[in-house]
Amino acid sequence: MQLDIRLPIGLLFTVFGVILVIFGLVSDPAIYQTHSLGMNINLVWGLVQVAFGAIMLWLAYRGKKAKA
Amino acid sequence: MLQHSIQLHSIDYVLLVTYFVFVLGIGFVLRRQVSGSKDFFESGRSLPAWICALGFIGANLGAQEVMGMAASGAKYGIMTSHFYWVGAIPAMVFVAIFMMPFYYGSKARSVPEYLKLRFDEKTRGFNALTFACMTIMSSGISMYALAKLLNAILGWNFHGCIVVSGVIVLAYIFMGGLTSAIYNEVLQFFLIVFGFLPLVLLGLKDVGGWDGLVQKLVKPATDAGFAPGTFTQSWAHIGSASSNPMGVEWFGLAMGLGFVLSFGYWCTDFLVVQRAMAAKDMGAARRTPLLAAVPKMFFPALVILPGLIAMALHSAGGNFQLPPKNGGLDYDMVVPTMLSYYFPTGMLGLGLTALMASFMSGMAGNVTAFNTVFTYDLYQGYIKKDGSDAHYLKVGRWTTVVGILASMAAAYAAASFNNIMDILQLVFAFVNAPLFATFLLGMFWKRTTGHGAFFGLISGTVAAAIHHGLSLPHGADVGIKGGWLGAIHVYPSEMAQNFWTAIFAWSTCFFATIVISMATRQKKSDEDLGGLVYSLTPKIKEHGVPWWQRPALLGSIVIALVLVLNLLFW
Numbered sequence: 001m002q003l004d005i006r007l008p009i010g011l012l013f014t015v016f017g018v019i020l021v022i023f024g025l026v027s028d029p030a031i032y033q034t035h036s037l038g039m040n041i042n043l044v045w046g047l048v049q050v051a052f053g054a055i056m057l058w059l060a061y062r063g064k065k066a067k068a
Numbered sequence: 069m070l071q072h073s074i075q076l077h078s079i080d081y082v083l084l085v086t087y088f089v090f091v092l093g094i095g096f097v098l099r100r101q102v103s104g105s106k107d108f109f110e111s112g113r114s115l116p117a118w119i120c121a122l123g124f125i126g127a128n129l130g131a132q133e134v135m136g137m138a139a140s141g142a143k144y145g146i147m148t149s150h151f152y153w154v155g156a157i158p159a160m161v162f163v164a165i166f167m168m169p170f171y172y173g174s175k176a177r178s179v180p181e182y183l184k185l186r187f188d189e190k191t192r193g194f195n196a197l198t199f200a201c202m203t204i205m206s207s208g209i210s211m212y213a214l215a216k217l218l219n220a221i222l223g224w225n226f227h228g229c230i231v232v233s234g235v236i237v238l239a240y241i242f243m244g245g246l247t248s249a250i251y252n253e254v255l256q257f258f259l260i261v262f263g264f265l266p267l268v269l270l271g272l273k274d275v276g277g278w279d280g281l282v283q284k285l286v287k288p289a290t291d292a293g294f295a296p297g298t299f300t301q302s303w304a305h306i307g308s309a310s311s312n313p314m315g316v317e318w319f320g321l322a323m324g325l326g327f328v329l330s331f332g333y334w335c336t337d338f339l340v341v342q343r344a345m346a347a348k349d350m351g352a353a354r355r356t357p358l359l360a361a362v363p364k365m366f367f368p369a370l371v372i373l374p375g376l377i378a379m380a381l382h383s384a385g386g387n388f389q390l391p392p393k394n395g396g397l398d399y400d401m402v403v404p405t406m407l408s409y410y411f412p413t414g415m416l417g418l419g420l421t422a423l424m425a426s427f428m429s430g431m432a433g434n435v436t437a438f439n440t441v442f443t444y445d446l447y448q449g450y451i452k453k454d455g456s457d458a459h460y461l462k463v464g465r466w467t468t469v470v471g472i473l474a475s476m477a478a479a480y481a482a483a484s485f486n487n488i489m490d491i492l493q494l495v496f497a498f499v500n501a502p503l504f505a506t507f508l509l510g511m512f513w514k515r516t517t518g519h520g521a522f523f524g525l526i527s528g529t530v531a532a533a534i535h536h537g538l539s540l541p542h543g544a545d546v547g548i549k550g551g552w553l554g555a556i557h558v559y560p561s562e563m564a565q566n567f568w569t570a571i572f573a574w575s576t577c578f579f580a581t582i583v584i585s586m587a588t589r590q591k592k593s594d595e596d597l598g599g600l601v602y603s604l605t606p607k608i609k610e611h612g613v614p615w616w617q618r619p620a621l622l623g624s625i626v627i628a629l630v631l632v633l634n635l636l637f638w
Contacts, residue, residue, distance in 0.1 A: 045262075
């Protein structure tokens with residue numbers, strides 16, 4: 001049984017996304033004023049990554065079911 | 069100065085370490101799937117087209133590309149995208165439609181092995197040797213660039229970076245072979261997209277969108293004595309070499325870069341061809357470069373646009389300044405400076421992880437191509453012809469170790485000779501540029517003989533060396549930059565010289581191969597050449613293949629799209 005690459009991709013981006021979302025919620029808002037034009041980029045981009053990771057995991061799950 | 073003291077916090081390290089755990093984990097899981105040399109060197113020819121396609125992009129997306137394209141973007145403007153829209157994309161369509169049937173359809177396991185089947189032993193040996201040296205040098209330079217960058221921006225230990233990056237790449241290739249390298253290239257592709265896209269979006273918002281960027285880039289263009297739109301129009305200013313910062317005119321660009329260098333790289337370099345050959349069937353192998361071409365044509369937005377934005381911000385004179393170097397600007401620092409300017413801690417960790425991933429998979433791509441060519445073409449070809457499959461698998465694994473050690477040595481060589489980049493570029497122009505003529509004739513003219521191919525290649529290489537020896541870029545010293553036979557022609561820029569060296573090498577090889585082939589006897593029968601030459605290979609049937617899987621149609625769509633891009637940014 002070959003490893004479905006969508007599984008590690010989905011896992012990695014979900015983990016990355018969750019870490020960045022949590023950090024975005026607890027971090028000092030001042031760092032976003034000096035860097036990312038005032039936008040909480042950690043929170044926003046973290047959510048994008050969670051969404052992407054979830055889609056990949058869902059595709060991997062569907063692929064596994066189709067094979068079984 | 070911001071750029072010499074990027075401060076990482078624990079959250080950034082958490083992201084970095086998580087990535088390394090995944091990289092090694094993939095190798096560890098794939099280890100169980102490697103049961104023979106075919107799995108290790110060719111991924112068992114089992115991968116779907118989309119994975120090969122992303123690996124195809126990822127293997128090429130090394131340090132030189134990510135940092136170099138942004139640097140060129142800042143230095144030359146949007147003209148840099150010719151490397152994609154004139155260079156890479158047409159060549160990728162060509163290799164998919166016309167050449168993949170012979171690579172994948174023949175019994176060859178590598179590009180040099182194709183040369184052996186089509187021509188003879190000496191042509192293969194020449195290609196295998198030069199290719200092995202080039203991959204080690206490229207991989208060493210990647211390693212060196214990574215260590216130097218991390219040392220400069222984070223203050224990490226140079227030797228430590230070399231050893232750690234080498235060990236990680238070694239570990240995952242040793243365990244999982246080519247599949248492991250390709251899977252990590254796919255992962256890196258997504259990391260680059262997720263790491264660089266927000267950088268571009270923030271930057272564009274900051275400069276006032278594309279229109280704002282165009283306005284802000286008027287000043288650097290006119291300051292340097294060019295027309296106002298030079299940095300944001302890709303074709304309008306290349307009527308003559310003196311009207312653009314790259315110093316090239318359209319013919320040298322289209323022929324040298326578009327035809328000779330790009331086709332030479334994308335169609336004959338085993339590093340990229342190997343990814344397509346890992347596909348599960350002929351259809352998937354041919355779709356690999358085509359599927360890769362679609363994201364590839366939009367890559368200028370990710371890797372060149374940051375350079376344009378950096379230049380706009382720099383010349384506006386705000387908080388953002390590129391560091392100086394030798395009286396000019398240190399363009400290589402575009403990406404690190406942009407990352408630390410726009411990304412707060414957290415995203416900064418992601419951006420640096422993406423950067424490191426690209427360096428490491430560039431290295432891994434070279435090492436996997438090296439171990440395959442060494443094991444099949446040099447070891448099996450000349451040292452031990454009749455070993456068992458398990459024997460070659462073992463040799464391949466240990467060749468990986470040797471490849472990494474040799475890369476480390478090359479990295480230290482790069483650190484002590486500061487012109488090793490120039491040397492690599494020379495070797496590339498001397499050896500790769502004529503090679504495409506050999507393949508073109510070999511695949512489409514059955515009369516091409518082994519002697520014709522071999523001596524044609526040699527004369528192409530010699531022609532490149534002579535041209536280099538007789539010409540010099542404007543303002544350069546005689547030596548590694550050329551002119552060592554007496555400079556009788558001065559090019560406006562190094563890039564122009566490089567393109568014309570390639571044109572001379574290719575033309576000489578093309579005509580010499582034809583003349584020598586006519587004068588020598590064809591030793592291969594039509595039967596020998598079946599599956600290797602166009603006219604002697606049955607056409608691939610496409611009955612029942614859905615339209616979205618037909619290479620010719622996909623290729624036409626890709627070409628149409630890239631034409632639109634050229635016109636949009638004319």
